[in-house]
Amino acid sequence: MMEILDILVSPNFWAAALRIATPLIFGVLGALLCERAGVLNLGIEGIFTAGAMAGWMAAWLGAGLWGGVLVAALAGATFGLLHAVLTVPLGLSQHVSGIGVTLFATSLSYYAYRTALPDVTSPPRITAFQPLDIPVLSDLPFLGTVLFQQTALTMLALAMVVVVGFVLYRTPLGLAIRAVGDNPAAVEAQGLSVMALRMGTVVAGSALMALGGAFLTMSAFDAFFFGMVNGRGWICIALTVFASWRPGKALLGALLFGAFDAFQVRLQTEVGAFVPGQVFLMLPYLLSILALVMVARKADYPRAMLKPYFKGQR
Amino acid sequence: MSEPLPGRPHERKIVLSLAGITKRFGAMTANEAVDLDLHAGEIVALLGENGAGKTTLMNILFGHYVADEGEVRIVGPDGELVPLEPGSPHAALNAGIGMVHQHFALAENLTAFENIVLGTRPLLAPSTSSRADRQRLEALMRDSGLTVDLDLRVSRLSVGEQQRVEILKALYRDARVLVLDEPTAVLTPQESEGLFATLRQLADSGLAIVFISHKLAEVLSASDRVAVLRMGRKVADLPTAECDRQKLAELMVGHSLSQSRREPRAPGEVLLALEGVCAGSGREAVRDLSLALRSGEILGIAGVSGNGQAMFARLVSGLERATSGRILLAGRDVTAGDARAMIAAGLARIPEDRHRDGIVGAMSVAENLVIEEIRSARYQRLGFLDFGAIAARAREAIAAHDIRCRGGSAISRLLSGGNIQKIVLARTLDAEPAVVLAAQPSRGLDIGATGEVHRRLLAARARGAGVILISEDLDELFALSDRIAVIHRGHLTPARDAGELDRATVGLMMAGHAEEAA
Numbered sequence: 001m002m003e004i005l006d007i008l009v010s011p012n013f014w015a016a017a018l019r020i021a022t023p024l025i026f027g028v029l030g031a032l033l034c035e036r037a038g039v040l041n042l043g044i045e046g047i048f049t050a051g052a053m054a055g056w057m058a059a060w061l062g063a064g065l066w067g068g069v070l071v072a073a074l075a076g077a078t079f080g081l082l083h084a085v086l087t088v089p090l091g092l093s094q095h096v097s098g099i100g101v102t103l104f105a106t107s108l109s110y111y112a113y114r115t116a117l118p119d120v121t122s123p124p125r126i127t128a129f130q131p132l133d134i135p136v137l138s139d140l141p142f143l144g145t146v147l148f149q150q151t152a153l154t155m156l157a158l159a160m161v162v163v164v165g166f167v168l169y170r171t172p173l174g175l176a177i178r179a180v181g182d183n184p185a186a187v188e189a190q191g192l193s194v195m196a197l198r199m200g201t202v203v204a205g206s207a208l209m210a211l212g213g214a215f216l217t218m219s220a221f222d223a224f225f226f227g228m229v230n231g232r233g234w235i236c237i238a239l240t241v242f243a244s245w246r247p248g249k250a251l252l253g254a255l256l257f258g259a260f261d262a263f264q265v266r267l268q269t270e271v272g273a274f275v276p277g278q279v280f281l282m283l284p285y286l287l288s289i290l291a292l293v294m295v296a297r298k299a300d301y302p303r304a305m306l307k308p309y310f311k312g313q314r
Numbered sequence: 315m316s317e318p319l320p321g322r323p324h325e326r327k328i329v330l331s332l333a334g335i336t337k338r339f340g341a342m343t344a345n346e347a348v349d350l351d352l353h354a355g356e357i358v359a360l361l362g363e364n365g366a367g368k369t370t371l372m373n374i375l376f377g378h379y380v381a382d383e384g385e386v387r388i389v390g391p392d393g394e395l396v397p398l399e400p401g402s403p404h405a406a407l408n409a410g411i412g413m414v415h416q417h418f419a420l421a422e423n424l425t426a427f428e429n430i431v432l433g434t435r436p437l438l439a440p441s442t443s444s445r446a447d448r449q450r451l452e453a454l455m456r457d458s459g460l461t462v463d464l465d466l467r468v469s470r471l472s473v474g475e476q477q478r479v480e481i482l483k484a485l486y487r488d489a490r491v492l493v494l495d496e497p498t499a500v501l502t503p504q505e506s507e508g509l510f511a512t513l514r515q516l517a518d519s520g521l522a523i524v525f526i527s528h529k530l531a532e533v534l535s536a537s538d539r540v541a542v543l544r545m546g547r548k549v550a551d552l553p554t555a556e557c558d559r560q561k562l563a564e565l566m567v568g569h570s571l572s573q574s575r576r577e578p579r580a581p582g583e584v585l586l587a588l589e590g591v592c593a594g595s596g597r598e599a600v601r602d603l604s605l606a607l608r609s610g611e612i613l614g615i616a617g618v619s620g621n622g623q624a625m626f627a628r629l630v631s632g633l634e635r636a637t638s639g640r641i642l643l644a645g646r647d648v649t650a651g652d653a654r655a656m657i658a659a660g661l662a663r664i665p666e667d668r669h670r671d672g673i674v675g676a677m678s679v680a681e682n683l684v685i686e687e688i689r690s691a692r693y694q695r696l697g698f699l700d701f702g703a704i705a706a707r708a709r710e711a712i713a714a715h716d717i718r719c720r721g722g723s724a725i726s727r728l729l730s731g732g733n734i735q736k737i738v739l740a741r742t743l744d745a746e747p748a749v750v751l752a753a754q755p756s757r758g759l760d761i762g763a764t765g766e767v768h769r770r771l772l773a774a775r776a777r778g779a780g781v782i783l784i785s786e787d788l789d790e791l792f793a794l795s796d797r798i799a800v801i802h803r804g805h806l807t808p809a810r811d812a813g814e815l816d817r818a819t820v821g822l823m824m825a826g827h828a829e830e831a832a
Contacts, residue, residue, distance in 0.1 A: 173437040175428055179421035188378070189419035190433030190483070191404035303422065311378065 003270045011145035013262055018150060019220065021251075021258030023048070025157040026212030027236030028243060028250040029164045030076075033205035036168065036245055037198045038181040038304040042098025043083045044209050045233030046105030050075045051210025053109035056217035056224045057116065059126045069153070069214055076210020077203045079105045084202040088195055091308030102233070110226060123223035129153055151219045153211070158251075160208065165247040177201050181302035184309040194309050209233070238288060241296050256291065260284035327354045329522045330375075330411070330491050331395055335384035337370055344370040346546045347384070352491060352522040357513060359533040359554070360526045362543035363566055363760035364731070368526045369416070371543070372493050376413045377403040388491070407433075412484020416495040416526075418476050422469035426462050426479045427451070430486050454485050459512055473500045477509070485516075492516065494525040498532055502618050503788065503821030510536040528566070528760075530559045531789065544568055567761050576772060576794060582609030584642075585780040586630070586661075586749045591639030591649075594625045600804040603629075603639070607749065607780040612771065613809055614795030615784040616820050622804035623784050624666065627753045630782065631663040632656035644748060657686055662747035664738055666754045666784070668731065672738040675727030679719050680708035682726050683741050711740040715766075732763030739770050750774050750781040756790060768794060788817050802826045 007013050027044060034041040041047075055072030059065055079101055086097040117124065129151035132138060137148040168174035176197055180187045184194040212232065217224045235257060243249035264280040330352040337345040345367045352358060362368045373379045375386055380401035388409045390396040399405035406413075420429050430451060431443045448464075455461050460478040468476060477497065484492050494513075498506040513536070517523050527533050533540055533554070540557055542550040542565045550565045586607040593600055600622040607613050617623055628634035630641070632653040641649045643659045651659065665671035673682045684693050684704050693703050708722030717736045719729055726734065735755070743750065752771060756764040771781050771794060785791050791798055792812060799809040800823040807823060 170441060171437070172431075172433070172435040172439050172442050175424065175432055175442050176437060179424055179429070179432055182421040182423045183419065185415065185417070185419040186421045186429065186432065188403055189376075189413065189415065191402075191407040192433045192437075193404075300423075 007266045011142045014146040016262035017258040020261045021254040022154045022157045023212035023215045024254035027209050028239045030205040030208035031236050031240045032245045034202050036181045037177050037201035039202050040094045043101030046102035047076045047079050047206050047209045048213035048229040048233045049109045050105040051213030052217040055214030072210045072214035073207040077207040080203040080206020084199040088198045094306050125222045128222035129219040153215045153219045161247050161251045241299050242292050260287045329354050329389045331387045333385050335381045337381050343546050348548045354520050354522050355517050356538045357517050357523045358539045359537035360541050361533050366543040367546040368543055377401050377406040410490035412489030412492050414480040414494040420468045425465050427464040430483050474505045492523045496526055502825050504825050530562050579610045581611040584608050587642040589640045591636045593629050593634050593636045598625050600625045603806050609778045611796040612775050612781040612794050614791040614798040616791050617801035618824050621801050630751050660748035662742035662750045664752040664755045668734050673726045678723045680704050680722035682737050683708050683711050715740045732759050753784045
């Protein structure tokens with residue numbers, strides 16, 4: 001029991017939770033943007049992979065770390081545009097298109113990696129983003145470790161929570177995005193373009209998702225591995241429901257998952273002798289499902305989600 | 315072209331002109347060479363049956379559709395008529411056209427205020443509205459009398475309030491032309507009167523108003539001028555003062571109408587009785603329902619949609635179990651009966667949503683015609699379906715009831731609403747049931763199909779069946795019913811002879827003022 005308490009008050013534990021949460025923050029923000037506009041984006045898993053590969057590759061080719069981040073965002077935006085074209089003007093099934101984008105983006109990323117590096121056995125490494133060292137702030141007790149010794153991408157993720165929240169709730173653009181996911185006819189009747197709004201939001205949301213992938217290869221690790229996204233995209237889809245499509249709650253949900261994950265790693269070292277390791281690996285997912293079950297019953301899906309809209313249609 | 319009425323100051327100025335509007339959808343022509351002029355300060359009713367092209371015409375005006383031929387011109391800043399960019403709601407809004415859609419174009423997750431300011435500022439502006447915007451809107455509400463709680467989410471507003479938000483949206487954008495598509499479809503009679511009073515006030519302040527309707531009474535009472543569309547063409551455009559019901563109805567359908575008449579008939583024994591029945595919970599609940607339906611009568615149930623009619627219908631048709639009370643059908647206790655038991659006991663059900671509950675859309679006309687009797691020996695041979703007998707029944711029903719389709723094998727969902735209702739009527743009424751439950755049987759149908767529904771309900775009554783007619787249309791209720799009861803928030807008033815009631819009384823009862831009305 002004491003061991004558990006020790007884990008929970010340790011700053012290293014919370015720093016790890018935030019680190020694990022970072023790609024999820026990007027992913028959930030991206031997914032909730034798309035869904036707020038009425039489009040489910042199951043391309044997320046593939047867009048994560050594409051972002052991870054493209055960002056790392058750009059940095060490895062010498063574009064610099066921030067250059068890599070930009071390239072990752074562009075890669076995400078491109079696959080987002082594909083999904084947007086298929087689902088918005090063409091009105092195809094969002095499930096089918098999304099899964100197709102995931103398969104396509106994942107395979108294309110692996111293909112590009114193998115084509116660029118045909119003979120490599122151990123993945124080449126880049127110099128990844130390093131933990132920040134901000135005078136005074138990074139030296140604060142507890143908070144300094146948890147918040148200010150993270151990498152720049154984690155800071156960016158936290159900033160994006162504020163940005164997405166501001167756009168969604170304070171600007172006319174956000175108002176239009178929230179409206180178009182509830183009743184596109186309302187948006188068209190007020191003279192706005194449903195198609196432009198939905199496509200733009202899906203593209204922007206997909207760029208955010210790709211940053212989650214870029215974090216993996218450029219901050220959490222320093223190389224690209226096959227299978228490294230490992231279901232994080234799908235977790236984001238579930239966390240979006242948990243977050244009731246709100247940026248603040250998205251941060252909370254991602255942190256919760258990060259905390260579960262960090263907790264299981266530490267718990268393993270404490271009681272790993274008695275309990276098989278797989279139980280611990282299962283733990284964050286199990287707890288996420290439980291948390292989801294508790295909130296999802298009241299989930300208030302955007303009313304027009306999954307429904308294609310055609311101009312003038314009643 | 316009609317002359318504007320004399321006396322009103324604004325009416326001489328044309329603010330909007332549609333010329334030669336033609337719109338085709340594939341082989342169907344929705345509008346053909348329609349001309350229509352609107353003058354400031356007048357209220358024009360656009361009258362026509364379903365499918366006459368009213369909504370299409372207004373959707374062209376508002377830019378939802380692009381006309382194949384013809385031009386819309388609207389008065390510009392310098393008072394001259396200028397062409398309106400086709401196919402752009404944005405351009406229509408900027409030109410001062412406001413549209414209140416039949417199915418409200420409101421985002422329910424936003425507040426009334428957010429819905430009104432949506433799209434009025436550049437998308438990347440740092441805030442959605444200013445205090446000045448808010449004050450301007452509040453002033454508009456005071457002047458127009460259209461009050462609504464701006465900070466409530468639309469999902470929490472009543473239907474009437476949502477309609478006010480829709481009108482405020484147009485006024486907030488300085489609309490000079492206001493188009494309303496079937497604005498009274500969802501309102502109580504009192505709310506409708508209030509709406510038309512507001513529209514008159516807005517017209518007096520210089521707005522040009524068009525409302526789409528197929529209800530003759532409101533067209534006659536609320537408009538200055540009537541334009542009648544029939545099969546996509548404008549067949550009349552004349553001052554309302556020169557019209558009467560008969561004339562408008564004939565213009566609308568293109569031939570003279572013979573009204574179905576309800577012959578006097580002494581009611582017989584009680585066929586269906588509800589005794590203190592409760593069911594459901596929340597907004598859907600019905601409480602303490604009691605009624606006695608007798609042979610040879612039509613019992614009308616009036617009420618604004620959503621006051622428990624759906625639960626009442628489900629209860630009587632055996633789809634919902636009563637939590638207390640008793641239901642007797644032909645003297646037998648059927649409280650615990652399911653839908654099949656009710657059909658077997660002699661109940662026929664004409665469901666409210668004919669597309670969803672009346673037919674199986676993916677199945678053929680023939681299959682839908684026999685689906686309730688599929689277990690009877692008539693359609694079986696050695697335990698297998700007898701397709702010969704089913705096809706024969708389909709041929710007979712299609713011929714007898716003039717169901718317009720390619721034949722018994724046609725897919726049902728592709729038929730028009732009127733023809734789908736004919737399938738439902740043939741299936742339910744041809745078996746001569748003792749009790750008929752008709753829920754909103756003519757909703758969405760045109761005059762011709764409505765007449766057929768009425769004729770068949772009256773025929774059922776004439777042969778001694780008891781008919782429950784649930785309807786929101788008071789004209790229909792008064793034309794058909796021997797007695798009328800009103801349902802409000804799940805409670806049913808005692809049925810009274812239709813002859814003792816008038817529209818105003820029933821309207822008050824529909825709004826929940828049973829005592830004042832009594």
